[in-house]
Amino acid sequence: MSDLDKSIDGAVKLLGTARSVVVSTGAGISKESGIPTFRDAPNALWANYDPQTLASPEGFRQDPALVWRWYEDRRRMIGAAKPNPGHFAIAKLQEFFDDFVVITQNIDDLHRKAGSQNIVEVHGNVFRYKCFDMEHPIEELPDDDNVPPKCSCGSLIRPDVVWFGEMLPASALERSFASLERCDTMLVVGTSGIVYPAAGFPAVAKRAGANVIEVNPEATPITMEADVFLKGPAGEVLPVLVERFMETRSE
Ligand code: BJW
Numbered sequence: 001m002s003d004l005d006k007s008i009d010g011a012v013k014l015l016g017t018a019r020s021v022v023v024s025t026g027a028g029i030s031k032e033s034g035i036p037t038f039r040d041a042p043n044a045l046w047a048n049y050d051p052q053t054l055a056s057p058e059g060f061r062q063d064p065a066l067v068w069r070w071y072e073d074r075r076r077m078i079g080a081a082k083p084n085p086g087h088f089a090i091a092k093l094q095e096f097f098d099d100f101v102v103i104t105q106n107i108d109d110l111h112r113k114a115g116s117q118n119i120v121e122v123h124g125n126v127f128r129y130k131c132f133d134m135e136h137p138i139e140e141l142p143d144d145d146n147v148p149p150k151c152s153c154g155s156l157i158r159p160d161v162v163w164f165g166e167m168l169p170a171s172a173l174e175r176s177f178a179s180l181e182r183c184d185t186m187l188v189v190g191t192s193g194i195v196y197p198a199a200g201f202p203a204v205a206k207r208a209g210a211n212v213i214e215v216n217p218e219a220t221p222i223t224m225e226a227d228v229f230l231k232g233p234a235g236e237v238l239p240v241l242v243e244r245f246m247e248t249r250s251e
Pocket of ligand 1: 025026027028029031032037038039040055105106107123161162163164165166167168189190191192193194195196197215216217218220232233234235
């Protein structure tokens with residue numbers, strides 16, 4: 001039996017006694033859908049730009065057209081992507097628990113497309129828009145030639161995502177902390193664990209007494225606080241984990 005097999009058995013045991021589960025995901029879960037992670041090598045078109053600068057209010061103020069085009073480009077790529085076996089495994093797992101919440105830092109909508117139901121998007125969604133100055137939600141983009149287009153209030157329109165230095169939506173934070181404080185098992189998938197406050201979510205769950213299972217091909221700052229570390233790509237590890245968990249349920 002390989003080390004990974006043993007660890008998966010350990011994770012299955014934890015899930016076997018779980019009643020309240022939080023799954024917290026980052027860019028790594030969507031990598032096997034063809035969406036580059038945030039800290040991957042940038043694609044050639046944007047190789048000269050730093051995502052940390054583009055994904056910030058300062059970056060937008062400095063060059064709104066550049067940031068708008070970066071998001072248009074990513075939105076097209078994300079729109080063409082499909083959920084992978086990792087997303088589907090998480091959606092399958094929800095069927096076994098009355099209390100099951102997916103907290104995602106991703107803006108790509110792939111958990112919803114895979115069938116997950118109770119999703120908290122802490123960094124927004126790239127398919128929604130709001131205006132920069134007043135945060136008016138924009139239902140339909142105006143049909144004009146402005147780049148970025150303008151809200152009826154005159155402000156520039158931006159994607160409804162959370163940039164560095166911005167507050168996360170209060171309702172998403174409230175739902176996240178409530179679920180983290182009541183869960184007994186947390187699955188952390190595909191996040192580098194360096195962007196706060198999401199990087200602190202496993203510590204919140206641990207303090208509240210939960211077991212933490214991490215899935216990632218690389219160790220992260222979260223690995224130290226994880227009870228079980230499943231080293232590998234989510235699209236391979238999660239289907240095996242969920243399959244074995246389901247076998248124990250039918251025994
Ligand atoms: C696989 C895989 C496979 C690969 N399977 N896995 C406390 C301390 C220090 C700083 C701060 C702090 N609190 C707040 C801050 C400031 C800042 C912050 O955290 N900075 C750090 C960089 C130090 N945080 C904020 O500004 C947040 N706002 C906030 O807290 O407001 C209050 C406040 C403000 C200012 C000061 C203090 C308080 C907002 C953060 C918003 C982040 N926004 C972005 C962009 C969203 C829109 C967009 O996508 O364009 O969110 S940045 C980017 O990082 C994106 C991601 O959601 C986020 C996290 O990235 P993630 O998901 O972890 O991806 P990667 O690429 O980093 O890692 C991928 C992982 O997958 C790796 O581990 C791989 O190994 C793994 N992987 N293949 C599984 N197949």
